[in-house]
């Protein structure tokens with residue numbers, strides 16, 4: 217693997233003000249300056265300048281970063297921490313200073329081949345459909361086992377023939393392979409709102425997986441997605457996963473912006489669901505890659521109102537849940553500790569049932585694991601907000 221170019225000139229943007237420390241989950245866990253954005257930047261810049269020799273502590277503190285990007289939002293000097301981190305992580309993997317877990321290396325090789333990846337995860341879809349999730353990350357749901365989102369969309373489009381804006385929809389790799397019911401719900405919601413939906417057949421993984429792991433292959437995925445999405449005559453490219461949308465946005469920039477589907481729906485004023493007499497309470501958590509990556513203010517209140525649920529933001533909704541894409545696999549103890557403080561409120565939260573709503577499937581996995589690992593001891597459901605707008609069986613093929 218060829219190391220990507222390092223970006224040493226950005227390091228000098230840091231004024232060492234420390235505003236980023238308070239928002240950093242690993243600094244808050246450890247109180248260790250080296251485990252903060254400012255500390256990591258200092259380690260990388262000293263090494264780049266040749267004043268610090270490569271050592272295992274720099275490798276350790278680099279690997280400790282969740283990649284949540286909260287420090288970018290907090291930084292008054294606009295230090296592009298995410299870009300620096302991505303390059304550094306890639307360099308560390310290329311130089312053998314960090315080795316991603318075997319399961320992640322296998323998955324990284326597979327995500328660029330959607331047909332194979334979908335086949336490999338067929339048992340996961342089947343087990344979820346049968347209500348037999350095998351793993352603490354596999355939240356409840358009923359995905360179609362064989363029918364793809366592309367086939368389903370074509371049938372639904374033929375039946376309802378919407379006439380409004382045209383969008384190209386990123387179906388994603390893990391989302392399509394394991395959590396396909398969320399894609400189906402997304403398509404139903406869009407078509408019910410008179411949106412024409414196109415699923416480009418030759419789209420591939422957004423590249424977030426490679427970015428999270430530092431593994432090779434992101435450039436080929438970005439090129440393929442540029443070929444798949446850029447020629448399309450559409451009003452928007454939409455994604456229902458904030459991490460995937462953020463990654464695809466980097467691939468298609470500056471030619472085509474990628475919109476988060478909930479943000480897009482907020483402009484349309486989505487069809488509202490009525491839930492008379494419901495005692496359910498919806499707590500909304502905001503994925504890091506929505507607010508710190510895509511830099512959106514959040515999920516539009518018009519969309520949350522349209523769920524028909526009584527809703528409020530979860531405490532510290534803009535803080536990281538510990539998922540970090542694959543951080544909960546690379547650094548499970550840290551991820552668990554971050555989730556422990558974030559999810560504690562659910563044990564006392566009002567409402568029956570309690571619903572934790574968010575807009576990223578990997579955050580959903582992490583939130584589900586709070587119950588499966590005993591951090592949350594009362595029943596709660598984890599839902600994508602788009603599922604709470606879903607007309608469901610009343611609007612189907």
Ligand code: SF4
Nearest residue numbers: 240281282284285287
């Ligand atoms: S990306 Fe998140 S975990 Fe990493 S340094 Fe920034 S705030 Fe801390």
Ligand code: SF4
Nearest residue numbers: 230231233234236291
């Ligand atoms: S907030 Fe920005 S400028 Fe201040 S210490 Fe952190 S990275 Fe450096």
